[in-house]
Amino acid sequence: MFARDARIEGFDPELAQAIANETRRQEDHVELIASENYASPRVLEAQGSVLTNKYAEGYPGKRYYGGCEYVDVAEQLAIDRCKQLFDADYANVQPHSGSQANQAVYFALLQPGDTILGMSLAHGGHLTHGAKVNASGKLFNAVQYGVDENGFIDYAEVERMANEHKPKMLIAGFSAYSQIIDWARMRAIADAVGAIFFVDMAHIAGLVAAGVYPSPLPHAHVVTSTTHKTLRGPRGGIIVAKRPASQPAPEPVRDAKKGAKDTDAFEDMLKKLQ
Template identity: 60%
Template sequence: MSLECFDQEVFNLTNQELKRQCEGLEMIASENFTLPEVMEVMGSILTNKYAEGYPNKRYYGGCEVVDEIENIAIERCKKLFKCNFANVQPNSGSQANQGVYAALLNPGDKILGMDLSHGGHLTHGAKVSSSGKIYESFFYGVELDGRINYEKVREIAHIVKPKLIVCGASAYARFIDFAKFREIADEVGAYLFADIAHIAGLVVAGEHPDPFPHAHVVSSTTHKTLRGPRGGIIMSNDEEIAKKINSAIFPGIQGGPLMHVIAAKAVGFKFNLSEEWKIYAKQVRSNAQVLAKVLMDRKYKLVSDGTDNHLVLMSFLDRDFSGKDADIALGNSGITVNKNTVPGEIRSPFITSGLRLGTPALTARGFKEKEMEIVANYIADILDDINNVNLQKEIKQKLQVLASNFIIYEKAMF
């Protein structure tokens, strides 16, 4: 029996979401369109199999086939990131980070991460997350120019003397200097942990500096710029750290791994290892640079005055409207983005003075520089007259026509 016949309510909502994704423009920097082949294996028979443990060391029988699948995912991940060890079992980036902390730290140990309001992530020590509750967290940030001041990071590290330093961000538009972070970590005797969830797809394509060999341990999601399934991974070149990571993930914080997702990770990694992937990643950066240039030409302030990666962070500190206002206006026009805090923030995290925009999803649809220039100018048009609802409706119709030339999925994947 088909889903349409069995549960028409969910079937209809799924198709509504398909329509939304096809007709609108997805510009949330952490979202992307995965491959149909990835979705195919995620909906496969593999979802039925429990496989607690690791390949050839399972606590369940009947794991001969899934052992091979997980080994393929591991080997492809190691090849992709040019590392000696990979754990492909984390269910998310947040759980991957939790696993790293559990492997290397004891409750109450000090960690130093990027401030959430400056572009960091909840799991980098934010007080509302477990990383800020279990461990004693301290923070570095960016200057008013939107860039990390590595000398200030060094000063803070020498004062705090953390056991672990986290580098990586969810809203930082510039290259991260992993070598400088390792220098600082070595000076204070800390582990260096690189969370590259946002930039992993650029890293493996050579479009962003590599965290190896500088980081002791690296985590990432497998979606975002990697375009794989929703999930997490952890990598290292240190044999002792590798053993601790495996124990921390299972039995430490997870039970049976999601074998259908691990298989989907393997499929995604195969795409990431292709020459086609390098072309895609290069286009992601090129599109982001076009987006940044047009917005700056239209007199909008960007944090750090541009971008080196897949995203731009707009600042409205000089405007009468907020990030939330901009988010709503663009949403009404068929452009999905997210409000974001900015350096020098004057509003609450629920309102914000900024907006984060990314190019991975539109690039996956086939958008190039010409289309990004069109979209960027529409964004500026909307924000220039932010309360003009009629203009928003008009632009939404125009963008639907544009989007119809770049359909990512012909039908829902059931």
């Protein structure tokens, strides 16, 4: 057994110094990167809990390992609180990141070579929305929309491109866009061509939870987010839906991109979703 009062300083002073320096940097400087996190002491405490020791592949009540009864409780609480926070009917809290959550959605609802229509990286979109340097731009036929000369999404152009390319999925969400997206209009564009409407709300999830940015859930078939950034939780991802998508199958989340879940992150998510 390990001594409970053992500190990093006694084993690896160089690492301890790097952590101390980073703590000072975060505490003494103004952070202007909008997507950076500032986790609470409760989250930091949970990140170092004994849950990090446990393999918990599978889902609550359906694990591939024994001894998961307490992890099951933690994950189910995270699921229930996530659903309550975003008024969702479905929630998966297992992705290790927002990018992984996005890939799980793609693998569940698309086939390689399907056409997707997403926001251009150069116009404020995200790498995982079809950029050629990302797997989403390599596995799928990615078509990109952008913003007009005033910096607004050109919905008429999105509609024109949707009618021309007939995408299997229309993607909304961004990394660098300062306006409010018209979710209803995007859904109407998707419906007109029979596309799945997928929203990545990673950069605005905290604002959505607080009710100061319109929620995409009433309009999108499926929504993903990170759990850090404006939610200020641990690094991770979630998949939520207001109503079942055509194939919401959660299995690809486990099988396609990951094995064991970072079980300590469940506890962190609970603290942030309370």
